[in-house]
Amino acid sequence: MSELRLEELAASNIVAANTLSLKPGQEQFVAPVSHSIAEAYVNPATAWPRVVLEDDEVVGFIMGNFDPDAQEDEFKACIWRINVAADAQGHGVGRFAVLAVADEARRRGLERITVIYEPGEAGPAAFFEKIGFTPYGETPYGETVAALEL
Ligand SMILES: CC(C)(COP(=O)(O)OP(=O)(O)OC[C@H]1O[C@@H](n2cnc3c(N)ncnc32)[C@H](O)[C@@H]1OP(=O)(O)O)[C@@H](O)C(=O)NCCC(=O)NCCS
Known part of the structure; x- marks a missing residue:
């Protein structure tokens, strides 16, 4: 079993985070x-x-x-982005990262987290x-707004 763990973005990992690959079509x-x-x-x-x-x-980056103080609910506790390296996709890295944000939100006494993403076949819906x-809404740009109740 491989071991997954989280680290703060830092000088030691910033280059690797910035060069994570994507699968064709995901860009x-x-x-x-x-x-x-x-x-x-x-x-x-806030970040x-x-x-x-x-x-x-x-193998992944999440923000x-x-x-x-955000005026709109969906910006109070939100996933701004998640990326899993192309060859590490499909075995739980993304789930691990999202649940880490959920844990942090719980620690802060929050009851839900949100995410905004592009709809589409090859997308993350x-x-x-x-x-x-x-999913519970749409931005003026046609992106989906979705929430996870904690
Ligand atoms: C979306 C993304 C983060 C998923 O990461 P991942 O590590 O491959 O996902 P996981 O392996 O943790 O998958 C968790 C579950 O979702 C399912 N899943 C993941 N991607 C899926 C897809 N494209 N279609 C259907 N199901 C999918 C998995 O099968 C798994 O289901 P299971 O619990 O039944 O096994 C990754 O594909 C990625 O980086 N995509 C490109 C960037 C992107 O679109 N980011 C989102 C912008 S906010």
């Missing part, structure tokens, strides 16, 4: 990881960027955002629904 659903790293840098009070290591190799998210 259209996510901005490059570097965008999230920049967002984390300018939002240090929660973490890498997932599998047997000491960086949560916890903003109790089925993944989020498998984990237990329920």
Whole structure:
């Protein structure tokens, strides 16, 4: 059994996080990881960027955002992005990362987390629904808004 663990985004893992591969066709659903790293840098009070290591190799990146002052509910505890390396997809890395954000939200006394994603065949909709998210809305840009009750 391989071991999964979480680390804060740091100098030691930032290059690996920034060069995570995607499967062909997935690029259209996510901005490059570097965008999230920049967002984390300018939002240090709310951003929660973490890498997932599998047997000491960086195989995933997730960024949560916890903003109790956000006016809109879906921005109070939100997954801003998740990426799992192409050859590490399909064996629980993504679930592990999402549940880590859920645990952190619970620790902060929150009752749900949300995610906003692009709909589409090769997109992450089925993944989020498998984990237990329920779609409940749409942004003005046609993205799906979904929530996981904790
Ligand atoms: C979406 C993504 C994070 C999933 O990560 P992953 O490590 O492959 O997912 P897991 O192995 O943890 O899968 C958890 C469950 O979801 C299911 N699942 C994952 N991707 C799926 C897909 N595309 N279609 C259907 N089911 C899927 C798995 O089969 C698994 O089900 P199980 O519990 O019955 O075994 C990964 O595919 C990815 O990085 N995609 C590209 C980036 C992206 O779209 N990010 C989201 C933008 S916010």
